[in-house]
Amino acid sequence: MFSNSLIEADRRHLIHPVTAWRGHEARGATVLTRGQGMYLTDGDGRDLLDAFSGLWCVNIGYGHENVVEAAAEQMRRLPYATGYFSYASEPAIRLAERLATLAPAGLDRVYFTQGGSDSIDSALRFIVHYWNAKGQPTRKHVIALDKGYHGSSSNGAGITGLPAFHRLFDLPHGWQHHIPAPYGYRHAAGDDPQAVIAASVASLRDKVAALGAENVAAFFAEPVQGSAGVLVPPKGWLAAMRATCTELGILLVVDEVITGFGRTGPMFACEHEGVSPDLMTLAKGLTAGYAPMGALLLSEEIYAGIADGPDNHLPIGHGATYSGHPVSAAVGMAVLDLYEDGILDNGIARAPQLAAGLATIAGHPLVGDVRQAGMLAGIELVADRATKARFDPALRLPDLLTRAAHANRIIFRAFADGTIGLAPAISCDEADMDELLARLTATLDDVLDRPDVRAALR
Numbered sequence: 001m002f003s004n005s006l007i008e009a010d011r012r013h014l015i016h017p018v019t020a021w022r023g024h025e026a027r028g029a030t031v032l033t034r035g036q037g038m039y040l041t042d043g044d045g046r047d048l049l050d051a052f053s054g055l056w057c058v059n060i061g062y063g064h065e066n067v068v069e070a071a072a073e074q075m076r077r078l079p080y081a082t083g084y085f086s087y088a089s090e091p092a093i094r095l096a097e098r099l100a101t102l103a104p105a106g107l108d109r110v111y112f113t114q115g116g117s118d119s120i121d122s123a124l125r126f127i128v129h130y131w132n133a134k135g136q137p138t139r140k141h142v143i144a145l146d147k148g149y150h151g152s153s154s155n156g157a158g159i160t161g162l163p164a165f166h167r168l169f170d171l172p173h174g175w176q177h178h179i180p181a182p183y184g185y186r187h188a189a190g191d192d193p194q195a196v197i198a199a200s201v202a203s204l205r206d207k208v209a210a211l212g213a214e215n216v217a218a219f220f221a222e223p224v225q226g227s228a229g230v231l232v233p234p235k236g237w238l239a240a241m242r243a244t245c246t247e248l249g250i251l252l253v254v255d256e257v258i259t260g261f262g263r264t265g266p267m268f269a270c271e272h273e274g275v276s277p278d279l280m281t282l283a284k285g286l287t288a289g290y291a292p293m294g295a296l297l298l299s300e301e302i303y304a305g306i307a308d309g310p311d312n313h314l315p316i317g318h319g320a321t322y323s324g325h326p327v328s329a330a331v332g333m334a335v336l337d338l339y340e341d342g343i344l345d346n347g348i349a350r351a352p353q354l355a356a357g358l359a360t361i362a363g364h365p366l367v368g369d370v371r372q373a374g375m376l377a378g379i380e381l382v383a384d385r386a387t388k389a390r391f392d393p394a395l396r397l398p399d400l401l402t403r404a405a406h407a408n409r410i411i412f413r414a415f416a417d418g419t420i421g422l423a424p425a426i427s428c429d430e431a432d433m434d435e436l437l438a439r440l441t442a443t444l445d446d447v448l449d450r451p452d453v454r455a456a457l458r
């Protein structure tokens with residue numbers, strides 16, 4: 001048990017990301033002290049099964065000594081090397097080369113960032129620079145999906161299509177637009193896959209026509225919309241959006257910050273449909289959360305457009321002190337070794353066990369929909385399975401779920417709309433997956449047993 005002083009110091013000084021600040025103060029922090037495999041230990045010494053890989057990032061699980069060693073060794077030898085003034089470090093070069101080899105065809109140029117938000121922000125900056133350099137300065141508008149999440153930088157948060165990131169932040173900007181998400185369970189086109197794809201294609205075409213194609217720079221999308229509640233589009237959706245962007249002459253940015261590095265099965269979700277975007281954003285699984293790092297991959301066309309633009313003897317004014325940080329890059333190399341030495345295969349082998357568990361959970365009285373892509377899943381809870389009506393927000397279902405989960409010693413994401421997000425380590429073994437499903441089911445049962453929840457159920 002921690003002394004109250006630590007919790008008090010947190011209350012007084014530490015601002016937590018994406019929380020109601022006063023609500024957090026009232027609740028107090030749950031301090032995590034250790035991690036091993038799929039399990040975290042809290043300040044009371046309780047083991048918590050992490051079914052969310054931290055924040056969809058610790059894909060390899062906790063406690064890999066080879067990753068720790070790689071970081072320590074790099075820190076001893078060279079803890080920092082700038083990428084400015086044409087300096088470089090070996091790990092950054094090797095990791096860039098390796099990502100270019102692994103990534104979808106054509107994405108050979110790598111800019112390292114500090115995380116996913118920075119990857120998106122860098123993509124935006126390079127896109128503006130690219131179109132200006134190509135002599136098409138009117139291309140300023142960008143389009144993304146409702147409920148999409150593209151980080152919380154001052155521009156990226158407006159591409160994000162979640163109201164919490166806009167409210168009182170004066171977002172989205174006038175040049176940022178959203179089209180309906182391919183959300184089969186609640187899509188106006190119904191859950192016919194072809195109709196959902198056709199509706200997305202039509203929405204993108206209509207939006208581009210309304211803005212004027214000559215004014216549109218890019219379309220941003222996640223292959224699976226994680227923070228939207230794990231919305232898995234129908235097979236063929238990403239390829240159709242790729243083809244539509246090409247037809248309309250706009251750039252496609254695929255945000256693989258969650259879906260990259262085996263989360264949906266292959267190294268990148270783009271591989272499911274043979275899609276090569278013009279730009280691809282990465283983070284999270286790149287270093288499995290062991291050190292902060294993201295990456296932005298560019299096609300040769302974008303790279304050359306910028307490199308060979310007007311006055312190209314002048315510097316391209318985008319950079320950061322920690323771009324290509326050698327310790328993070330060394331961690332990334334060690335993590336990629338683990339993916340390639342069996343963890344990716346393990347994730348592919350484990351996903352059917354998760355699917356079987358979800359099929360059972362789909363019958364639970366609280367569950368309206370289950371969605372899955374590899375080791376990524378969403379469970380949407382509804383008050384009425386027939387009408388798909390959600391619970392009244394006054395019930396504060398996400399808080400009830402989080403508390404019941406803690407009591408059952410499991411960590412998952414409880415989204416504001418009552419959807420549960422799961423992203424277990426892709427290294428998860430059979431016994432841990434059984435345990436995860438058991439604790440999850442116990443949590444759902446406990447929430448269902450509450451009189452206020454029972455009373456709200458139709």
Ligand SMILES: Cc1ncc(COP(=O)(O)O)c(C=O)c1O
Nearest residue numbers: 115116117149150151255257258
């Ligand atoms: C798809 C996607 N893009 C971007 C981000 C932002 O990444 P970060 O939190 O590392 O800034 C996230 C974070 O969850 C994400 O899910």
